[in-house]
Amino acid sequence: MRFAVIGLGQRIAAVLSALKQAGGEFTLNGYFDPAPVGLSRLQDEGIGAGEGYRSAEQLLTSGPHDLVLIGSPNHLHAEHLMLALYGRAPVFAEKPVVRTENESYALAQRLSQEETPPLYIGLVLRSAPIVREILAVVHEGHLGTIVSIDATEHLPPEHGAYLARNWRRKREWSGSFLLDKVCHDFDILAEIAGARPQRIASFGGRGIFRGDRMPSTRSYGDGSPAFEMWPGGWAATDDAFLTDANVTDHQTALVQYTNGVQLSFHANSMTALRERRWYVAGTEGTLIADLVRNTLMWRRTLETGAPYRRQFGVSESDHNGADVAMARDLLAALGNEADFPVSPFQAIEAGLTVMAIDKAQALGQVVDCTAMWTTLDAAIGAS
Numbered sequence: 001m002r003f004a005v006i007g008l009g010q011r012i013a014a015v016l017s018a019l020k021q022a023g024g025e026f027t028l029n030g031y032f033d034p035a036p037v038g039l040s041r042l043q044d045e046g047i048g049a050g051e052g053y054r055s056a057e058q059l060l061t062s063g064p065h066d067l068v069l070i071g072s073p074n075h076l077h078a079e080h081l082m083l084a085l086y087g088r089a090p091v092f093a094e095k096p097v098v099r100t101e102n103e104s105y106a107l108a109q110r111l112s113q114e115e116t117p118p119l120y121i122g123l124v125l126r127s128a129p130i131v132r133e134i135l136a137v138v139h140e141g142h143l144g145t146i147v148s149i150d151a152t153e154h155l156p157p158e159h160g161a162y163l164a165r166n167w168r169r170k171r172e173w174s175g176s177f178l179l180d181k182v183c184h185d186f187d188i189l190a191e192i193a194g195a196r197p198q199r200i201a202s203f204g205g206r207g208i209f210r211g212d213r214m215p216s217t218r219s220y221g222d223g224s225p226a227f228e229m230w231p232g233g234w235a236a237t238d239d240a241f242l243t244d245a246n247v248t249d250h251q252t253a254l255v256q257y258t259n260g261v262q263l264s265f266h267a268n269s270m271t272a273l274r275e276r277r278w279y280v281a282g283t284e285g286t287l288i289a290d291l292v293r294n295t296l297m298w299r300r301t302l303e304t305g306a307p308y309r310r311q312f313g314v315s316e317s318d319h320n321g322a323d324v325a326m327a328r329d330l331l332a333a334l335g336n337e338a339d340f341p342v343s344p345f346q347a348i349e350a351g352l353t354v355m356a357i358d359k360a361q362a363l364g365q366v367v368d369c370t371a372m373w374t375t376l377d378a379a380i381g382a383s
Ligand SMILES: NC(=O)c1ccc[n+]([C@@H]2O[C@H](COP(=O)([O-])OP(=O)(O)OC[C@H]3O[C@@H](n4cnc5c(N)ncnc54)[C@H](O)[C@@H]3O)[C@@H](O)[C@H]2O)c1
Pocket: 006, 007, 008, 009, 010, 011, 012, 032, 033, 034, 035, 036, 037, 038, 071, 072, 073, 074, 076, 094, 095, 096, 122, 123, 124, 167, 180, 232, 233, 234, 235
């Protein structure tokens, strides 16, 4: 297979590496990226990057390509997607699928009302073995009817500092802290809830990475430097505390879904105890998933024996093995052997959900999502 890349950053280099590990046989026709941050990783892994093109249009018309991969910063996704969808080659684009509400409606309309090539969105949690099992437990009815959910995303200091230093620090580039970081979670949580969000409240702010809260020391207990270890990527700055960031660094949200399911969510970008955990309570059972330690536990309400427990594989740098699992899913979809585990419309809904959370946070009001879903359905032609 012959691939083309728009936005050859750290993530697309990781995706190409995972595709190689998954047994994909490909070469790169070329890429468009004014300053490709991911080039050195490709060189290290013996993956030739092909020709560097001067524009996305030049790259796209240089085909034929078997897959176009888009890994530019979030504010460029809509532009790059809209161009790539004119071609015949399938498109893989990183999440969040787009950055704004209007871009979401425009993309939904384009996908549903015109002939476009297949579009796969890198919502990598969909491919994670633990998430597949969680969804199976929910869909097979072991928990009964879902009533309420509690979810968290608490990051270690290096991850938070990376967000405060790189392009994710600006709303105009990333959309928001939550849009970039947890559109994955809101995609799966809606599937678990079994409905779209109806009403949303959210609070958040900048309470961590600020000049007046700069820590007195910049090193860990073992002497290694703190807040600067992860390479910044595109448009990065040096100091996580002297930052011009305008996204939140901690945020909470309450979501009521249209079927009455309730969710509380808490995210913090600098914690000493890392956590990404979903607690799902149903009428007949309860499930706890620890997505950092990659463990799953659930039990039926009236059972008295030990809960069912499963430990999934743990690995630091590749989403606990989900990157290679997603690469396998992508290869299977390209070979017409299986559907990709998430549709672009599900990715659009996950993005819109987080945008509504950010709207509630910015306005300090409860946001009713009815108009948003009516507009989306009109764009899709479903109403
Ligand atoms: N699925 C996941 O788990 C996951 C993980 C990390 C990142 N991502 C997503 O991947 C995307 C890229 O993130 P990253 O961490 O690789 O960022 P990065 O900063 O490492 O790379 C971004 C790349 O885009 C390039 N770029 C900037 N302007 C461009 C333009 N006009 N045209 C083409 N390329 C341009 C930059 O030069 C850089 O090489 C983002 O959408 C991010 O949300 C997804």
